[in-house]
Amino acid sequence: MDRRPGASVRLKLTLSYTGFLVLAGALTLVAGWLFLTRVQHVGLVFVPEYRLSVARDFVPVAAVTMVFLLVFGLGGGWFLAGRMLAPLHRITRAARMAANGSLSHRIRLPGRMDEFREFADAFDTMLARLEAHVAGQRRFAANASHELRTPLAISKALLDVARSDPRHGAGELVDRLHTVNTRAIDLTEALLLLSRADRRTFTRERTDLSLVAEEAAETLLFLAERHGVTLETSGDVAQAAGSPPLLLQLVTNLLQNAIVHNLPRRGTVWIHTGARPGTVMLTVENTGDLLTPQRVSTLTEPFQRGTERVHTDHAGVGLGLAIVDTITRAHDGTLTLTPRSAGGLRVTVELPAAAPRTGG
Structure with a gap:
């Protein structure tokens, strides 16, 4: 499926972590500002000049704090998102290898069970079943080709004998060809029945x-x-x-x-x-x-x-x-x-x- 390029999941997670961290920091600073300038403390009386001094001192500190939270959130979020998405990259590589025809590899994701490891184990099980199914289909195709080739080869040999020796009994030749042809028809019908049953195209x-x-x-x-x-x-x-x-x-x-x-x-x-x-x-x-x-x-x-x-x-x-x-x-x-x-x-x-x- 063709899709337009977009932001990576890692970038989205990083921005989400950073936004949440900056928002939490901003709310904390607002709460501190209100606490220092609006709440009447017992034994303390704030005069306008003191409030103005607190504001002048608080704003630069708040600005530095917000810049620090932004940088820290971006760096820490990028690192944490990468760690969390590392298993997904392994699963993606395995899926691409399977799409290219390689079914023998396995993810075997280490660590304790979580959503990623549960998905990786399910993917490994699917790969194992697909590999066994493909191997079985290849054996089946090879065996079917061999089985179908045998009656055809016998028919050709009988016809060659009849052509090289016209005195050979026609009745015996017809009987043997009938037997060989019947076997080929039985095999073909059996193969068709296998295909029909495997597709489950029937009414229960x-x-x-x-x-x-x-x-x-x-x-x-x-x-x-x-x-x-x-x-x-x-x-x-x-x-x-x-x-x-x-x-x-x-x-x-x-x-x-x-x-x-x-x-x-x-x-x-x-x-x-x-x-x-x-x-x-x-x-x-x-x-x-x-x-x-x-x-x-x-x-x-x-x-x-x-x-x-x-x-x-x-x-x-x-x-x-x-x-x-x-x-x-x-x-x-x-x-x-x-x-x-x-x-x-x-x-x-x-x-x-x-x-x-x-x-x-």
Whole structure:
């Protein structure tokens, strides 16, 4: 924003201190003058000649005193204003560095807590979050580019083979191109869904997570049966405030992830919904391989996979839990991932409960 140049805050503070000091000195001198020349003291009688003498002696002293207060106020006010504004200069330098793209620096203002140090600590926290967010976005962009490049490279290789060898079976080539193209479309749609959820461009409605869980389980029942996985749904009504399509995508991703990352046969997935004061919960557990807490902590990062998929016909795009995490945060909720001691994963989503319906 373009602004006209003006006086600095330090100069304004200095003039304010000086003005206050001079005013206080002037009032003190006026009070002394009135006390000496107007108040009738016990045992003392002022004659006109004495009053005139007091005035002649008082005026020069008052003038010198006012000049001293003015100089002292200007010098002392300038010094004190500089000391008080020194933290603000450090914060300003840090803000300018951040505006130029440097997010690794921190203010770390020393001293006891006051308004400036509280602001500096908040600014440092903001810089840390921005740095982590930018680093995550860069990793995401790099991973997305790599993931998108893979199906395109495969498609090019298949087409090169078909062009160099016309005798190669067209049916097999079409099938493989269809599979690769489907994977690229799935990845693109997942990226678009991540962007939409992160922008929070959706309308919040009353949504029963128990019904959403039943719908997702019914949709994925065929996939579960094909992989020998049993789905068990239980729980109570859980009215959340959110977007029904996004919440359905959240539950679908969790169930699909639980089915894909499961035992080769006789696996189980448990879906449970419940309500607490002010919040509702959805829990999805599945059997599977043993996972370490360190490995689980990385699963919500884009393009991270917990274990090698047993079912190679459903490779996925590595964005399932990343989408779940983004949708959860967009709904002001919390996502908790915990490895099960017997193997597999427990995922808990806690969302704000919908406001109670008003009578009507």
